[in-house]
Amino acid sequence: MLKNITLGQYFPGNSLIHRLDPRTKLLATIALIAIVFVAQGFSGFLLLAGFVVACAASTGIHLKFLVRGLKPLMFIILFTFILNLFFQTGGTVLISIWIIRITSNGLRMAGFMAARLILLVLSSQLLTLTTSPIALTDGLETLFRPLQVIGFPAHEIAMMMSIALRFIPTLMDEADKIMKAQKARGADFETGGLIARAKAMVPLLVPLFVGAFRRAEELALAMDARCYRGGKGRTRMKQLKFQGIDGLAALVIAALLAAVILLNRLNLF
Amino acid sequence: MPIEVKGLTHVYMPGTPFEARALNDVSLSIRDGEFIGIIGHTGSGKSTLIVHLNGLESSSPGVVFVNGVDLGLKETDLIAIRRTVGLVFQYPEYQLFEETVEKDVAFGPRNLGLSEDEIKARVADALRMVGLPQDVAGKSPFELSGGQKRRVAIAGVLAMQPSMLILDEPAAGLDPAGRREMLELIKGVHDTGVTVVMVSHSMDDVGRYCDRLYVLNRGEIAWYGTPAEVFIHEEQLHEIGLDVPECAKLARRLRKSGFDIPEGLYRTDDVCEAILRNLRKGSDATC
Numbered sequence: 001m002l003k004n005i006t007l008g009q010y011f012p013g014n015s016l017i018h019r020l021d022p023r024t025k026l027l028a029t030i031a032l033i034a035i036v037f038v039a040q041g042f043s044g045f046l047l048l049a050g051f052v053v054a055c056a057a058s059t060g061i062h063l064k065f066l067v068r069g070l071k072p073l074m075f076i077i078l079f080t081f082i083l084n085l086f087f088q089t090g091g092t093v094l095i096s097i098w099i100i101r102i103t104s105n106g107l108r109m110a111g112f113m114a115a116r117l118i119l120l121v122l123s124s125q126l127l128t129l130t131t132s133p134i135a136l137t138d139g140l141e142t143l144f145r146p147l148q149v150i151g152f153p154a155h156e157i158a159m160m161m162s163i164a165l166r167f168i169p170t171l172m173d174e175a176d177k178i179m180k181a182q183k184a185r186g187a188d189f190e191t192g193g194l195i196a197r198a199k200a201m202v203p204l205l206v207p208l209f210v211g212a213f214r215r216a217e218e219l220a221l222a223m224d225a226r227c228y229r230g231g232k233g234r235t236r237m238k239q240l241k242f243q244g245i246d247g248l249a250a251l252v253i254a255a256l257l258a259a260v261i262l263l264n265r266l267n268l269f
Numbered sequence: 270m271p272i273e274v275k276g277l278t279h280v281y282m283p284g285t286p287f288e289a290r291a292l293n294d295v296s297l298s299i300r301d302g303e304f305i306g307i308i309g310h311t312g313s314g315k316s317t318l319i320v321h322l323n324g325l326e327s328s329s330p331g332v333v334f335v336n337g338v339d340l341g342l343k344e345t346d347l348i349a350i351r352r353t354v355g356l357v358f359q360y361p362e363y364q365l366f367e368e369t370v371e372k373d374v375a376f377g378p379r380n381l382g383l384s385e386d387e388i389k390a391r392v393a394d395a396l397r398m399v400g401l402p403q404d405v406a407g408k409s410p411f412e413l414s415g416g417q418k419r420r421v422a423i424a425g426v427l428a429m430q431p432s433m434l435i436l437d438e439p440a441a442g443l444d445p446a447g448r449r450e451m452l453e454l455i456k457g458v459h460d461t462g463v464t465v466v467m468v469s470h471s472m473d474d475v476g477r478y479c480d481r482l483y484v485l486n487r488g489e490i491a492w493y494g495t496p497a498e499v500f501i502h503e504e505q506l507h508e509i510g511l512d513v514p515e516c517a518k519l520a521r522r523l524r525k526s527g528f529d530i531p532e533g534l535y536r537t538d539d540v541c542e543a544i545l546r547n548l549r550k551g552s553d554a555t556c
């Protein structure tokens with residue numbers, strides 16, 4: 001069946017980054033985020049931005065999808081920018097109106113924080129755009145496995161995550177169908193005040209919840225029928241394996257870290 | 270012309286790698302009082318097509334007219350259109366939500382802003398039409414059987430008293446007896462003067478009830494016409510994953526092996542009669 005929604009934001013592809021082991025991508029993203037915090041100047045940010053954009057370009061994903069991920073965070077980015085702009089002191093005063101005073105330090109700090117946030121979002125975007133949610137949970141499960149020694153339920157959490165991810169499109173689809181059906185019976189989801197709209201959701205939410213419980217029951221039964229009993233002694237069909245390109249990715253990240261530290265030392269701008 | 274579709278094209282998620290063309294230049298026209306069948310393989314675009322017929326989706330290029338009103342125009346009152354064109358989705362029993370059957374069936378009429386007396390009368394009428402006893406009205410829809418739930422859902426649409434009724438696979442997942450009852454119920458609605466469009470992939474069902482058929486394949490109309498006209502394309506229908514009624518197959522095979530059976534027979538009674546005629550002629554010859 002055709003679906004009008006994307007699962008997560010994954011864009012299928014066959015680029016070098018797509019083919020990386022999900023564990024490598026997870027660790028590299030964490031490393032990249034750390035490097036963003038290591039960078040102390042705009043020269044470092046420029047390098048990182050160049051790196052992220054180059055990576056995105058190499059995956060064949062249109063830049064607009066990368067930028068689209070910034071939209072929900074636009075408010076926070078703008079908020080920190082303005083906060084820093086107005087409340088940082090020091091340096092030369094650029095503009096001074098009434099009690100508002102914008103200083104060169106403030107401007108620099110504001111730009112710095114905004115650039116940092118944008119880079120953080122973009123680098124994590126790179127992970128979710130190139131890794132299927134299933135591969136991602138697989139990667140997480142293996143990465144968290146050592147923690148099982150101290151009783152961390154790595155397998156169960158990964159299983160819950162993959163089930164949740166698996167059912168997001170199904171439930172969205174169902175919500176869409178129910179909404180259409182109720183609209184066909186004259187329901188109005190779009191107009192009216194807050195209370196009227198909240199009330200209008202009842203014909204959508206009740207069938208959706210009933211359906212979700214029905215599906216959960218069916219799934220539990222199906223898992224039982226196939227003798228599911230947790231992660232103990234469970235083998236997997238697709239074994240995750242580090243390859244040459246994963247080593248290469250590690251080297252690239254290490255080089256990036258070194259370059260950023262060097263730029264910090266040089267203290268260019 | 271109650272429903273007129275011209276050059277309708279629908280693309281899912283355009284501009285992404287998930288882009289998919291569900292409908293491609295589909296045109297059809299449905300006259301008052303007809304019983305139309307829309308058939309096609311899974312994913313052929315049937316369900317996408319019918320949500321366009323009451324303005325739940327709109328696409329360009331393409332226009333949909335209902336009683337001469339263009340559904341694509343901004344000023345079109347879609348609530349009025351949905352009151353005229355009733356749409357019963359596949360597995361409609363999953364849309365029930367109210368505490369009682371009566372309240373659920375009343376949902377549509379209430380949205381139309383009718384008076385309480387009128388709503389009550391319509392609910393009773395609708396429940397009678399789908400063959401449910403009046404005493405289920407006070408029950409919770411969730412304690413009914415699957416077939417009864419579906420009847421309640423259909424009653425919910427009938428209570429809006431549409432002059433056209435569109436049903437997406439109304440008999441899906443029912444046992445043979447339930448299937449027959451459901452189809453008879455729809456025929457009963459049609460007999461009261463309602464124009465019916467039924468989506469199905471059972472050739473036996475559409476062959477038995479429909480005046481005209483539209484065959485969809487990969488989002489395009491492959492054939493249309495009376496069942497007899499459509500069932501002639503037996504081989505091609507087979508290629509696109511469809512079939513013809515068992516009786517049409519039998520009639521064709523007999524004709525091929527030299528029996529005097531006219532072309533285009535598909536109803537059980539007609540085929541029976543033709544075979545009997547042949548047998549009588551045969552016995553005359555041997556006498």
